[in-house]
Amino acid sequence: MLAFYLTTGILGIIVLLLISLSRRKPSPLPLPPGPKKRPIIGNLLDLPTSYEWETYARWGKEYDSHILHLYAAGKDIVVINSATIANDLFNKKSSSYSSRPQFTMTSELLGWRWLISAMPYGEAWKERRKLFQKHFPASDGSIHKPRSMEFVRRLLPHLGDTQESIQELTRHTVGGIVLSIAYGIDIKPSDDPYISLAEQAIAGVIECSVPGAFLVDFIPALRYVPEWVPGAGFKTKAKRWRGLQERFHDEPFEVTKDRWANGIARPSFVEACLNSLEDGDNKKHREEVIKDTAGMFFAGGADTTVSALHSFLLAMLAYPEIQSKAQAELDQIVGTDRLPEFYDEERLPYLSAVLKETLRWRPVTPIAVPHLAAEDDIYEGYFIPKNTIMIGNVWAMLYDENDYPNPEVFNPERFLKDGKLNPEVRDPIEVAFGFGRRECPGKHIALSTLWITAASILSVFKITKAKNEDGSIIEPDMRYQSALVCHPQPFTCDIKPRSESAAQLIRSLSE
Template sequence: MFLSSSVGALGVSLSLYILFRKWQFRQRAQGCSLPPSRPARFLLGHALEIPTENEARVFQQWAEELGSDIYYIDAAGTPIVVLNTIELANELFEGRSAIYSSRPGSIMMNDLMGWDWVMSNMPYGQSWRERRKLFQQHLHPSNRGIYEPYEQEQVNRLLARLLDDPQGFLTHARHVVGGLALTLGYGLNVKAHNDPHVEVATAATKAVTDAAVPGAFFVDFIPALRYVPEWFPGAGFQKKARIWKGMMEEMRDRPFEDVEAKIASGIPARPNFVSAAFDKLDPSKDVPHQRQVIRDTAGMIFAAASDTTTSVIQTFFLAMVCYPQVQRRAQEELDRVLGGRLPEVKDEPDLPYISAMVKEVLRWRPATPIGIPHLSTSDDIFKGYFIPKGTIVIPNVWAMLHNPEVYPNPDEFNPDRYLKDGAFDPLVRDPGTMAFGFGRRTCAGAHIAESMLFLTIASVLSAFSISKPVDENGKPVDVKPEYNRGIISRPVPFESFITPRSAEVARTIRNLQESDSA
């Protein structure tokens, strides 16, 4: 009886809350209408229709159905606006950055799972600025000497792992990225297999990217549900949040505490972000606060790289399986320019086709197909439409990067689309202007990611041939580009056949491996 009464009272309270929210919007609309929208239910609006897989493609289809590149979703009283073109995204996130630079306060992800410390999730304000400033002080694009040697080291290790275990290429991609993040952030080395830091980061970031999908958890639309106890019917999200929060804390705190202990005991460590930040710590100011900012910024380096860059490298392997002609063209350029040696970052200006491949990998299957949502911090009138304060604004990056007017035959992997007469065509939009975010919230580490992608792609294709797997009869097996759900998209595990291009390159990799372990 008590349980039945509690459920009924909760239902009435939630209904009144939703009605009040909608009444507020109408009062503030100043006679303007909301953007175009699909037919909605009385209370829930479109909450039950919001996709939890293939979100970007569904959002693109809705734009086509409505005949509008901007439209409105009512998620049980929570306003959502979806943008499907780069022009609209730039008008809001660049031209009106004072209003559209914040982030939604996800109850599930930030409050229950504890991810409110990550710079990409933070609202625009002092805490965000502190962490971004600290990152740029140490890892600015001009400080190439800090991160490029570590990139070279990790890529050399990737080549050795591919030589020893070619079938583990998807796992090796995680380790090369995790290795760079751990070394750069903390001065720690990654174990060759099943590194505990990398494994917990993989589990923790998978959980948070699943939780970040708009509509994945109803508590994000009806915040009062956060107070429902774990034992209450339908409150299974509370148990998930508790388990996932433990993963997050281990990922963020364990490597930080490891390097902090080394600093305290005077054990010499490789140059790294945490040590450098502690060297510049101001003892006259709030030391615990400064420590927290350092910890959070280092954790952001680890978390961001562990998922997005890993996804892009795995997509590169998938593209090479599906488009062998692109691989041959790339290897022709590498052989002609390098003459058989392995590439270095400094070779990038002489390898335009490889650089174009980096752009196409970012575009073809973007790691964040719907982008990280922004939040409006005041009421706004945009193109005659009313956008209420507190609106979640989603940039549909997939639609932007698969616009056939900008990228003809967008489903085809074609690096040539960026080149004209052997040089970059300035008339073709760089996918990085969309793949790495917008306005003030553009990814602070985009330059490191692109540099790492170039070196990885150039090195792997210099050393190895990647082809379709074969069946028991030795016949090639087709591989379809399939991706999982989540705000960060990863290829569904697939097979490939990876072999060294020559005995000489295999010896070169072995020599690199021996010098690395010496």
């Protein structure tokens, strides 16, 4: 242990000295306002380690600025609390604000360098993103919509008829949807090995994304500390997580490739890409690009979509009058003798408002994914140095009282006027999926999965608060966990068919 602390201490002092010597060149222009900096370490001790979006929003009020500057351990950080400034920088100046900061633990030690969302702006990123968008343009739902519908209809008979929690079942369903879209893999009804592998692999990334969780992210030279040195436990963790990362990257792809070679692959992203892969010098490289891009479906699409879906279920539980109103709209437009279809969506504005409010009320990714400034810039008289970590505070934007009065209250009516969606209210979708060239390319997949799951559940089930054995009501815990992707605390609920005709519809799905 002593050896580790000595090594860390010496390296720490060297790094702090280097940091103090390698400070950015001074600018005559001021940096955006922010908390007072201490010598060398700047705001390192001020940085919040949980619910940081709330602290950033509070600082915004204290310093009377929607743009803030922080400095910690050699890194400049700019926080943007307003949708207008996010648009000015991330969208209008996207060529300067589309890269990503690099983290030693995740990219180097765990080996997630291939993940589109972690890649710096450049050719490798462009190639993968282009491939994703070629196969899943926002205008074409012909692959993912039927697949979501199929999985949701398989889910319905299990709801209300099982000991498993609704959260577990919906998590399994969403995981199945994204794996199926990416690889055409069919999952088992429970304990599926692919889902389990993917979840374990992603758990490593989630643990690494807690700010300050691993010192090696601040002192990259620590990666050379041998694993046997007492205290270098991060190397042991990294080794185990790396193994999971490699299996997650390779196994589903190799299985799909085998099936494709034998002519038995189900239509999917990988299958379509392999169909159009031509022999030639760069075939190996093209295959790697397909494999990397496919891996992003689960990594980017599962936990995020699950978070939105669980927030929707929690809102329905906590606001029964809103649930009833959405069901009345479904009954009127869809009727009670069939399940909702995607073509119903346009005629269900109340349900659309409920889902917009879900994404606003409990933002899935409250600080999105940080970008990196590729060059020095000036914004509204403030200097933004090259290599600044740019944080878009999605939570602050979606809790802006000017756009959304009483933001704490779940109120879908705020998006409606005369029974229609009101185009004058800022759509949360503008920021909930991030910004500029790095905006989530799976947004339309997420939205349609969310819609068909919510519409189908509401059309046949009533969700109510669970009761204790003594008959008292269990109030759901409304708090949220703090993470890069936020989830509600686990909650219990009762879920029962709304009527005999609903029960019949549900039964017909398993016949």
